[in-house]
Amino acid sequence: xxxxxxxxxxxxxxxxxxxxxxxxxxxxxxxxxxxxxxxxxxxxxxxxxxxxxxxxxxxxxxxxxxxxxxxxxxxxxxxxxxxxxxxxxxxxxxxxxxxxxxxxxxxxxxxxxxxxxxxxxxxxxxxxxxxxxxxxxxxxxxxxxxxxxxxxxxxxxxxxxxxxxxxxxxxxxxxxxxxxxxxxxxxxxxxxxxxxxxxxxxxxxxxxxxxxxxxxxxxxxxxxxxxxxxxxxxxxxxxxxxxxxxxxxxxxxxxxxxxxxxxxxxxxxxxxxxxxxxxxxxxxxxxxxxxxxxxxxxxxxxxxxxxxxxxxxxxx
Numbered sequence: 001x002x003x004x005x006x007x008x009x010x011x012x013x014x015x016x017x018x019x020x021x022x023x024x025x026x027x028x029x030x031x032x033x034x035x036x037x038x039x040x041x042x043x044x045x046x047x048x049x050x051x052x053x054x055x056x057x058x059x060x061x062x063x064x065x066x067x068x069x070x071x072x073x074x075x076x077x078x079x080x081x082x083x084x085x086x087x088x089x090x091x092x093x094x095x096x097x098x099x100x101x102x103x104x105x106x107x108x109x110x111x112x113x114x115x116x117x118x119x120x121x122x123x124x125x126x127x128x129x130x131x132x133x134x135x136x137x138x139x140x141x142x143x144x145x146x147x148x149x150x151x152x153x154x155x156x157x158x159x160x161x162x163x164x165x166x167x168x169x170x171x172x173x174x175x176x177x178x179x180x181x182x183x184x185x186x187x188x189x190x191x192x193x194x195x196x197x198x199x200x201x202x203x204x205x206x207x208x209x210x211x212x213x214x215x216x217x218x219x220x221x222x223x224x225x226x227x228x229x230x231x232x233x234x235x236x237x238x239x240x241x242x243x244x245x246x247x248x249x250x251x252x253x254x255x256x257x258x259x260x261x262x263x264x265x266x267x268x269x270x271x272x273x274x275x276x277x278x279x280x281x282x283x284x285x286x287x288x289x290x291x292x293x294x295x296x297x298x299x300x301x302x303x304x305x306x307x308x309x310x311x312x313x314x315x316x
Contacts, residue, residue, distance in 0.1 A: 001078050001081060002081065003076045003077060003078060003081045004076040004081060004082055004083050004303075004304060005076075005304075006073075006075045006076065006083075007073065007083065007085070007269060007303050009163075009300065010300045013162070013163050013300055016159055016162045016163045017069070017163050017165075019159060020156075020159040020160065020163060020165065020168060021066065021069060023152070023155055023156060023159060024062045024065055024066055024156075024168065025066065026152070027062050027152050027156065027171075028059065028062040028063065028066070030148050030152070031055065031058055031059055031062065031148075031149070032059065034055050034144065034145045034148060034149075035052070035055050035056055035059070037141045037144055037145070038051060038052040038055055038141050038142075038145055039052060040141075041134075041137050041138045041140075041141035042138075043120075043122055043134050043138060044120045044121055044122065045120055045122065045138060045185075045188065045189055045192065045200050045204075046109070046110055046113055046120060046188070046200045046201045046203070046204035047184065047185040047187075047188030047189060047200050047201075047203035047204045047207060048138055048141075048142075048185055048188075048189065049106075049109075049204065050106045050110065050185070050203075050204040050207040050208055050211075051142065051145065051181055051182070051185040051207060053102055053106055053211075054181055054207060054210075054211055055145055057098060057099055057102055057211065058149070058171070058174065058175070058178075060094075060095040060098055060099075061095050061167050061168065061170065061171035061174075062168075062171065064091035064092070064094065064095050064167055065091065065165065065167050065168055065171075067091070068087045068088050068090075068091045068167075068267075071084055071087055072084045072085050072087045072088055072267060082266075083266075083303075085266040085267040085268070085269055085303065086266050086267055087267065088165075088166070088167065088266075088267025088268055089222060089225045089226055089265070089266070089267055091167055092166055092167045092170070092218065092221070092222040092225070093219070093222035093223070093226065095167065095170075095218065096215055096218035096219035096221075096222050097215070097219060098215075099211055099212075099214055099215030099218065099219075100212060100215030100216060100219055101215075102211060102215075103208050103209070103210075103211030103212035103213075103214075103215050104208075104212060105208075106204065106207070106208035106211065107205055107208035107209060107212065109204070109208075110201050110202075110204035110205035110208055111201075111205060113200075113201040113204070114198060114201040114202065114205065117197070117198075120192055120197065120200045120201075121192075122134045122135045122138070122189065122192050122193060125137065133193065135189045135190065135192070135193045138185075138186075138189045139186050139189060139190075142182040142185050142186050142189075143182065145178070145182060146178050146179050146181075146182035149174075149175035149176075149178045150175060150176055150178060150179060152172075152175060153171075153172045153173070153174075153175030153176035153178075154172075154176070156168055156169070156171060156172035156175065157169060157172035157173065157176070160172055160234060161234050163268060164233065164234050164268045164269075164301055165234065165268055166221065166225075166234055166268075169234045170214075170217075170218050170221070174214050177210075177214075180210060181207050181210055184203045184206045184207050184210075185203055185204075185207060187199065187203055188200040188201075188202065188203025188204065189203075191203070225265045228264035228265070229264075229265075230243075230263070231263050231264060231265040231270050232265075240263070240270075242263060242270065242298075242299060242301070242302075243261045243262060243263050243272070244261075245298065245299075246261040246263075246274060246295055246298060246305065247259050247260055247261045247274070249294065249295065249298065250274060250276055250291060250295070250307075253287070253291060254279075255278055255279055255280075255282075255283070255284075255287045256276050256277070256278060256279070256291075257276075257277040257278060257279050258276070258277040259274060259275065259276045259277070260274070260275050261273070261274045261275075261305075266303060268301070269301050269302070269303040270299075270301045270302050270303065271302070271303045271304045271305070272305055272306075273305070273306050273307075273308060274291075274295060274305055274306070274307045274308070275307075275308050275310050276288075276291075276307060276308070276309055276310065277309075277310055277311065278309055284309060288307045288309065291307055292305060292306075292307050295307070
């Protein structure tokens with residue numbers, strides 16, 4: 001059985017991935033500390049509960065990435081002749097489904113509390129001999145839960161773009177938007193303090209809608225990659241120009257009459273096929289071998305391009 005050659009990142013990209021791994025370990029540790037801080041400040045607030053669940057869910061992308069990065073570069077074998085690169089897509093898909101499901105659960109839970117007109121209470125605690133309203137503790141915990149992801153998100157986004165890591169990139173975008181969750185939860189807590197019982201459940205519902213939005217956007221992206229959609233670079237919404245670049249490079253070769261290329265994403269790398277119409281069959285195998293080497297070195301994201309000669313290229 002023909003098995004793919006092992007994929008190796010360029011040295012500069014490999015170093016970037018190593019930096020990203022270290023950053024994600026730091027991210028994971030700090031987010032666990034956020035979950036702990038939020039847990040001890042929960043009280044009876046629905047908004048705090050929603051924020052806490054979102055913080056728990058925010059552990060998933062880091063965990064998924066750290067697991068996948070250990071296995072995806074394994075050498076292809078007879079059982080998995082195409083390798084393990086698609087593990088990245090599986091991780092992205094799993095995290096997206098978890099976000100969407102938990103967001104739906106929290107939305108229903110918040111709406112039930114609104115309909116039943118449940119009145120939350122935020123009590124007082126004793127600290128160092130002073131009585132302190134628990135709401136201030138909650139707001140302090142929310143501030144801690146926002147500042148760390150917001151800071152890490154800038155570094156995550158920059159490194160994820162360099163190495164085309166969609167799972168980390170999506171996590172970075174969510175981290176940078178966490179201030180909205182913190183603000184909504186803080187408003188809910190202050191609303192309860194002002195006697196607006198509905199503010200807490202309403203804030204919880206708004207946070208759950210934000211979770212659902214993140215889950216839906218990430219799920220749409222993951223499903224697109226699974227269905228071999230036209231590939232896109234991490235920070236771009238438009239299709240990647242790589243297929244046209246590769247086709248143009250083939251058409252510039254003297255032996256090629258016409259060429260078309262199609263690509264698909266396999267995690268952080270692209271693979272695909274090139275279809276060429278040669279002028280003649282002279283030295284065809286040699287020409288295809290040389291062209292294959294040229295295409296596979298065109299961009300670091302390209303894992304494998306297979307060239308197929310045809311008598312003619314039909315409609316795209």
